[in-house]
Amino acid sequence: xxxxxxxxxxxVVLVLxxxxxxxxxxxxxxxxxxxxxxxxxxxxxxxxxxWKNVKDDAAYIKNSAELKKSLGERKVLDLIDFAGGTEGxxxxxxxxxxxxxxxxxxxxxxxxxxxxxxxxxxxxxxxPIYYRRIGNYSVFVFDGKDESSANALLDQVKYEKxxxxxxxxxxxxxxxxxxxxKQASQLFLSTVLAIVGGVGIAVVLGIICGFAFFRWRDQxxxxxxxxxxxxxxxxxxxxxLSEDASRLLGE
Numbered sequence: 001x002x003x004x005x006x007x008x009x010x011x012v013v014l015v016l017x018x019x020x021x022x023x024x025x026x027x028x029x030x031x032x033x034x035x036x037x038x039x040x041x042x043x044x045x046x047x048x049x050x051w052k053n054v055k056d057d058a059a060y061i062k063n064s065a066e067l068k069k070s071l072g073e074r075k076v077l078d079l080i081d082f083a084g085g086t087e088g089x090x091x092x093x094x095x096x097x098x099x100x101x102x103x104x105x106x107x108x109x110x111x112x113x114x115x116x117x118x119x120x121x122x123x124x125x126x127x128p129i130y131y132r133r134i135g136n137y138s139v140f141v142f143d144g145k146d147e148s149s150a151n152a153l154l155d156q157v158k159y160e161k162x163x164x165x166x167x168x169x170x171x172x173x174x175x176x177x178x179x180x181x182k183q184a185s186q187l188f189l190s191t192v193l194a195i196v197g198g199v200g201i202a203v204v205l206g207i208i209c210g211f212a213f214f215r216w217r218d219q220x221x222x223x224x225x226x227x228x229x230x231x232x233x234x235x236x237x238x239x240x241l242s243e244d245a246s247r248l249l250g251e
Contacts, residue, residue, distance in 0.1 A: 047100050047158070054092075057091060059090045061087060061088035061101075062087050063082050067080065067082075067088060076119055076120065079119060080138070081108075084105070084108060086101065086102065086103050086104065088101040095141065095144055096143050096149075096150055097142045099140040100137050100157060102136060103138070109133065128144060128147075130144050130147065141153055
């Protein structure tokens with residue numbers, strides 16, 4: 001019966017574990033309907049701080065001509081190459097005019113970042129230019145009032161790209177497999193630690209209890225005038241060594 005109870009307990013644990021896996025496993029994304037391009041605000045516009053408030057006045061930039069039309073003739077703008085799908089957005093803020101240039105690959109972004117930093121280190125502009133690379137963005141603040149307010153404006157720019165599949169996610173099975181392996185390994189490790197910990201605690205408690213019982217029995221024996229190995233049981237006093245006469249059989 002004991003073995004049956006343990007088997008039932010193991011089955012319950014496995015069922016609850018599988019239920020937890022099913023609850024926390026990565027969900028298969030539902031099909032996403034295609035939305036018309038005209039209905040989507042460009043992501044570079046959405047990267048502007050408080051973009052919903054400034055989108056009506058913001059400039060969406062797709063080439064060098066539009067860039068110079070929005071910001072005027074500035075030498076640093078000649079370093080920006082719009083090849084490969086590069087695009088930008090510009091908007092005015094109290095701290096200055098903000099320009100975000102989004103590159104489609106990290107390599108394009110790094111190359112442009114190196115050129116811009118080199119240019120700014122060797123050329124002095126009439127008005128200060130505050131610049132920072134954020135993810136694949138090259139972000140400028142032109143005509144800034146002061147450095148602290150310009151940096152505060154730059155801090156509000158976050159590089160957040162979200163990729164959504166229009167049909168089934170081709171990486172779903174791989175992610176589910178990785179998740180299962182991770183959870184199974186964690187379950188195995190926690191089970192082994194629980195067993196080892198339980199055995200360790202049982203051994204330590206056994207040693208403590210055994211030592212305490214030994215000391216208690218040793219203290220009892222030390223108080224006896226004569227040794228008896230009967231352990232306090234009723235016995236025949238054949239050797240006439242027992243002290244407690246009430247525990248002896250009468251004649």
